[in-house]
Amino acid sequence: MAAEAENTNCILFTGKTCKTHKNPGRGFYVGLCAIIIFMINASSSVIIIFLSFAGFLIAFYIRHHKKNVKEVLVCPLRANCDTVIHSDYSKFLGIPVEILGILYYGLIAVSYGLFIVLPETATSSTLFFVHSASALAFIFSIYLTLVQAFALKNWCTWCIVSAVISASIFLISFLG
Numbered sequence: 001m002a003a004e005a006e007n008t009n010c011i012l013f014t015g016k017t018c019k020t021h022k023n024p025g026r027g028f029y030v031g032l033c034a035i036i037i038f039m040i041n042a043s044s045s046v047i048i049i050f051l052s053f054a055g056f057l058i059a060f061y062i063r064h065h066k067k068n069v070k071e072v073l074v075c076p077l078r079a080n081c082d083t084v085i086h087s088d089y090s091k092f093l094g095i096p097v098e099i100l101g102i103l104y105y106g107l108i109a110v111s112y113g114l115f116i117v118l119p120e121t122a123t124s125s126t127l128f129f130v131h132s133a134s135a136l137a138f139i140f141s142i143y144l145t146l147v148q149a150f151a152l153k154n155w156c157t158w159c160i161v162s163a164v165i166s167a168s169i170f171l172i173s174f175l176g
Contacts, residue, residue, distance in 0.1 A: 044176030052109035059101030084156035
């Protein structure tokens with residue numbers, strides 16, 4: 001038992017060679033460098049995953065509110081979110097916009113998660129598909145924002161935040 005603790009200490013703290021490993025000090029530092037390089041390369045993907053998760057939660061919150069809560073949706077900007085989320089524009093081809101948001105944000109989060117865990121899934125065709133989905137979502141967000149401004153003349157804070165998230169994902173995916 002003491003030998004195991006000594007071996008663990010040699011790897012983690014002193015970097016010296018122990019009886020069990022040929023050169024654990026070098027292996028530890030190579031592993032640490034690999035993790036740092038991975039985090040640098042994956043940083044834009046990780047940001048996109050977090051943004052997608054936030055967008056998913058917003059879309060899910062709106063969906064939950066529309067289906068289960070009979071009170072007015074609280075809008076942090078003191079606008080009228082209910083007018084926007086219950087308008088004729090809240091469906092696209094018969095599908096509620098928040099369902100499209102849930103599907104889009106879920107797709108993006110899962111895709112970028114797979115790209116990190118299984119880099120071989122990031123083929124040119126899958127990247128093209130994901131970038132195309134991001135571009136379409138960005139354009140659709142612009143459309144929905146213009147609908148709020150000019151057709152409804154009402155704003156929904158949650159919808160604006162979702163549009164900003166969509167724009168951020170689009171920009172990071174193309175620039176990052």
